[in-house]
Amino acid sequence: MQRDHRFVRGTIRYTSNKPERKGEERGREYFLITTHSDGKRTASAHCEIDDRPNVMRDIVYGLDADWLPTDCSVRLSVGDRFMGSAWFRFAPDHAECEAWTAHEGRVHQRMELDAPLLTFQNHAIVCDSWHFRLYDRSKGPGIQGIDTVLLSSPDHRGATGPMLFRIGMGMEYVGEEVLEVEAGRFDALHFRFVSAPGLPQEHPDYDVWCTNDGEFLFLKAQAGGYMQTVYETVELQYGP
Template sequence: MKHRIIEGRLEYTSRKPEMEGQNRGFETFMFTHHSDGKVTMRAHCEIYDPEPTVMRDIIYAIDEHKQPMDCHVRLTVGDEFMGSGWMRFDGSHVEMESYGPTIGRLSQRVAAELPLDGFGTHPIVSDGYMLSTKDWDKETKRLLNCYLPSPDHRGATPPQIAQVKIGAIYLGKEEVTVPAGTFQCKHLQFVDDASIVPGTGGMAGEHPAYDVWITDDEDGLFVQGGVGGYMMTWYELVELKR
């Protein structure tokens, strides 16, 4: 085969005092690295807590220049179908074809604000991979310009085009041990605070600080991370196959 495959699983746990360490969901993923430099990411996500439950299936393609190509999302909330949509970026516009019981059949096309840093697809591994495509040797703070199918913090709304600008900070390199192994990592943080990174905001209300550790290599795999504030959640890589 000319392509390379990476597969893994993340566990979601709670850090709320009354639920410390309890499982609140999981994510399985697969990255296909094609010989022409393109990448296809697939992810299945399930969130059990808080109610209503969320189930998300994603197929996301990125080109050899780390630009989004297309993304398909199918969403179930409270174990009921919420919507399905397909996004595409052609270099100048973002378009979306979607359907959901509350929005009906929807076609959208908007001129994209450039440069575009990626599609915000909501799987945790996608968050890490987006950060891995940036050159952190040149700067420690960035304003990321993204388009996504939902500005909700859990992505639990019918697929429609939304633009979000969120800050990212590079905090250095660390060695991290999780159930899947020990990894040399970059430690970064998403921030939705204009006093830290000007221009941030838009995630349907301020998003709590979100720490992310990714492998310090070309794959940029999510190893561990957590969100503070009202969410108080933790994510950890428990299985990996390269």
């Protein structure tokens, strides 16, 4: 059998880090990342947050060979009820969204862009580490920013919309580490989200570890503040 693509499939477990719930599972995510022969990528993920009102999200996200977003679809339910469904498209000079939501009904959005969009936040945890490919590590550890990031929701759990929302993003590079998670032992890069100008509610510091192999594959994350949640890759399967 001939296959022109390769894939990685995996599972991420969400657990509470609060003292009274430490180690308690509070969600999970199943993902599939396909890298095509032309270098383009497609990520699909099914995400579940158990804490009420529970959140269930399904996404399909496309990137071109230069890691730039091309399109994304998001379907969302909250409290076990339909919240919304949206399709996003990213052109060199604009982003657009076609959505139907329980609160807003039929929605069409178009946002003008000064330059091609560098990254999109669809709230699948597996895609969080891809933002850090934009950090220039030749400058060493420190903090760098992205002026324009688009989200499918400004809510910390991604539990609204889905619709376009614009923010900035501050990223800190901590350094290289060897990290052991349930899925294995990896050479890793350690980053941290430190700011999100434009977000209605400030997000707690959010540490993220990803593979140090040019793929920026998600390995682990830890959210502080009121969230107190750990996200860990517990299963990985690679295909040709």
